[in-house]
Amino acid sequence: MAHLRFLYPARSSEHGGNATTARRISQALESRGHVCTVQQISREEAPKTILQPDDKAGAPEVLIALHAVDCAPATQAAAAEAGIPWIVVFPGTDLNGKPSRAAVAAVAEAQAAVALAPHARKRAVELYDRHDIEAVPQAAQALPEPRGGAPLPAHAPALPENPFLIVQPTGIRSVKAPCVGIEALAALAKEEPRLQLWIAGPELEEAEAMRLRETVAAHPWAHWLGALPQDELAGVVRRANLILSTSRSEGAAPNSLLEAALFSKPILASDIPAHRFFPGARFLFQDARELRRKVRAQLENPADAQMAARQLRETTRTQFDRTREAVAWDRLVARVMG
Structure with a gap:
């Protein structure tokens, strides 16, 4: 089993889709015996930071970049420096508009490329000119059961009668x-x-x-x-x-x-x-x-x-x-x- 490091954009919210997808896939792989760590990175993140060993899991053996534009170039550089494989995932916003040359070049070097739906795979092939992109539809993961009978946030407005x-x-x-x-x-x-x-x-x-x-x-x-x-x-x-x-x-x-x-x-x-x-x-x-x-x-x-x-x-x-x-x-x- 391997130590897999998931990398998603620093500008993403911890409550947003990229973070949710990273956590869900990492949990899925942990259920198969792998060790996973999740890290936010900037577009200019240094390889040293990306490859920083975990206290328990040690150095990552596979890098997984969850965004072709924001994460792939830095991930590719880190993987090349360490001599380890990496995977690029297209979560969606990297399929809007023309990607940078750096992103397209980095995607071409990944050992595997993954879209999260068939229509997204088609779009990714068009934008990144890579024809072996795979579609792995994401799973449905339930929100946690609300504690105390589904409490609403303290700052939520009052609701009218029979809303x-x-x-x-x-x-x-x-x-x-x-x-x-x-x-x-x-x-x-x-x-x-x-x-x-x-x-x-x-x-x-x-x-x-x-x-x-x-x-x-x-x-x-x-x-x-x-x-x-x-x-x-x-x-x-x-x-x-x-x-x-x-x-x-x-x-x-x-x-x-x-x-x-x-x-x-x-x-x-x-x-x-x-x-x-x-x-x-x-x-x-x-x-x-x-x-x-x-x-x-x-x-x-x-x-x-x-x-x-x-x-x-x-x-x-x-x-x-x-x-x-x-x-x-x-x-x-x-x-x-x-």
């Missing part, structure tokens, strides 16, 4: 379009005073965070809770009537939607390739009008939405199995180690 609570777990950056739901549902909120929208996620782009603050200030039924630890997020998701994603781009089935599905929560998501992969076409909206129509339908007939959510939970358990992901990664690591 219909929409929760949008997302990092605050332009590609996630965090203001879209508020703007699309404003007219419906005037008709339905029990409608509430809570956005839970860290600030990742200052300009988008400022725009969200201004949008929330103009709509008193909408609130931004900021970044939440996993147990508080679990409580918020448990309380939700609906989980929303308005993202314009995702590299795989979003962790937040997989987590919601395991809690049997109704989901609505923007019509993009990742969301067609999961949760699937019946849960998507193409524009503001369709979002309002589908939210109204759930307000008026929650039983149908709950039935669909229970069906999606079973699909999620079957298609996004953690053991399957662990086996796939174990085989990949064995192959790159020769």
Whole structure:
């Protein structure tokens, strides 16, 4: 068994998708007997820092970079210095726009390259001109069971009587379009005073965070809770009537939607390739009008939405199995180690 070091961008939040993916895959590989450490790095991180031995596990034997643009060049340099294999993973934001020459060159040197969904593999091949990229769909990992009966964060606003609570777990950056739901549902909120929208996620782009603050200030039924630890997020998701994603781009089935599905929560998501992969076409909206129509339908007939959510939970358990992901990664690591 090997010591594997996962590297994800320093600019990522510890509550964000990159960190969640690193923790989940490392836990999967630990279940197969490997020792894993997780580290944040900058684009200019020195090989010495990346290769720093762990007190218990010693020096890493395989490096795994979770971002082609932000992590691959530094990881490639460290792996070359140490003479060890490395793997690059495309989590999603590295598939938006043209990557740097340094990123493309580094990706070409990795012993293996992994996308987290079939559509993401296709995009990665186009951008990085590497045709042996593998697709290893990520598993669904449940949020922790909330302590004390699903407590809400202390700073969460009071809810109206018989609320219909929409929760949008997302990092605050332009590609996630965090203001879209508020703007699309404003007219419906005037008709339905029990409608509430809570956005839970860290600030990742200052300009988008400022725009969200201004949008929330103009709509008193909408609130931004900021970044939440996993147990508080679990409580918020448990309380939700609906989980929303308005993202314009995702590299795989979003962790937040997989987590919601395991809690049997109704989901609505923007019509993009990742969301067609999961949760699937019946849960998507193409524009503001369709979002309002589908939210109204759930307000008026929650039983149908709950039935669909229970069906999606079973699909999620079957298609996004953690053991399957662990086996796939174990085989990949064995192959790159020769």
